[in-house]
Amino acid sequence: MSVATPQALVDDAAMDFLRAILGREVTVTPVAGDASFRRYFRAESTGGKFIFMDAPPDKEDSRPFVDIARFLHPHGVRVPQVVEAHVATGHILLEDFGDVTFLKALEAGIAPETLYRPAVETLLAMQATPRDGSCIAHDRPFDDAMLRRELALFTDWYVEGILATPIPPEERQAFDAAFDTLLDGILTQPWTFVHRDYHSRNLMWHDDRVGVLDFQDAVMGPVTYDLASLLRDCYVAWDAPFRAQVMDWWFADERIRRIYKVDRAQLQKDFDWMSIQRNLKAVGIFGRLSRRDGKHGYLNDIPRTMGYIRENLIKYPELARLERLIDRFAPAEGTT
DSSP: OOOBOHHHHSOHHHHHHHHHHHOSOOEEEEEOOOSSSOEEEEEEETTEEEEEEEOOTTTOOOHHHHHHHHHHGGGTOOOOOEEEEETTTTEEEEEOOOSOBHHHHHHTTOOHHHHHHHHHHHHHHHHTSOOSSOSGGGGOBOOHHHHHHHHHHIIIIIIIIISOOOOOHHHHHHHHHHHHHHHHHHTTSOEEEEOSOOSTTTEEEETTEEEEOOOTTOEEEETTHHHHHHHSOSSSOOOHHHHHHHHHHHHTSHHHHTTOOOOHHHHHHHHHHHHHHHHHHHHHHHHHHHHTTOOGGGGGGHHHHHHHHHHHHTTOGGGHHHHHHHHHHSOOTTOO
8 A cells, every 4th residue: 555645644633643642754544444433544653653543523432442442451352552542532543453354364364263262262351351340331231222222223224224125113013022032032141341343354363363453332241242243243154163163162261151151052042142133233234334324335244144144043933023024024135
């Protein structure tokens, strides 16, 4: 990537922020961002390479990112160190983890076990962090209301938005009842720290270690949520044997067995039901990104994600009503 004139990329206030820390000679190049309004740049000077996050304060509150980063780092979770943060302006300077996401590492031929074994260890460390009120995530319950709001993204932004299929009031009630069943099962799980987007685009492979990004929406919630994010990833599909292997690594750890006293069959059910909720939410978000934000590329990830949902629904008779509703309002390609 060629170096662009810094002023063409960021405004004067951003350059003043960078120069005050790194000196006058700073070069700025864009790096891949996420689905938010945040923008990311690599800032280079004689002092080294850093990541500059520009989070417009009228669209993004950068305080949770800074708060959670500073909480996780001392607990053995490798998140970027915050070099300097001006939350009022949304200007954050961070440690640079490079450009190799798990997705890129897999595409480059790195063995999945090489990546996912340490990713499980990192997840376990994150889940074992103390709930002591010192982090904003501790005050955010991933409860029935929040889980239900996420499910509404599917009906509102995908079914009615992307598919342009109106849902009559009586069928809305049917969806609500089906979601009741799903959530009643999910909310029996113990709670831990939940990243909420623990997947191949937010995990970095840097210096043969895992780096974790995009944690600003962390909450306290169901113990299998991040495992579902990791193994029912919207961007890369894993076969059943590999999913089982990774789940066994996670489930064998005493930190989990101490709080999550279920057998392997119940773990599988909890994981599958959590995956359904997580993937319905993801499909809804992809629809919203397309309809509201003009980011249409995410629509390409919907068929894979809907495939996960259907694969899990058919395993559980208790979820037959939800399966029928999805078949009716979001039929698989080639069906009516």
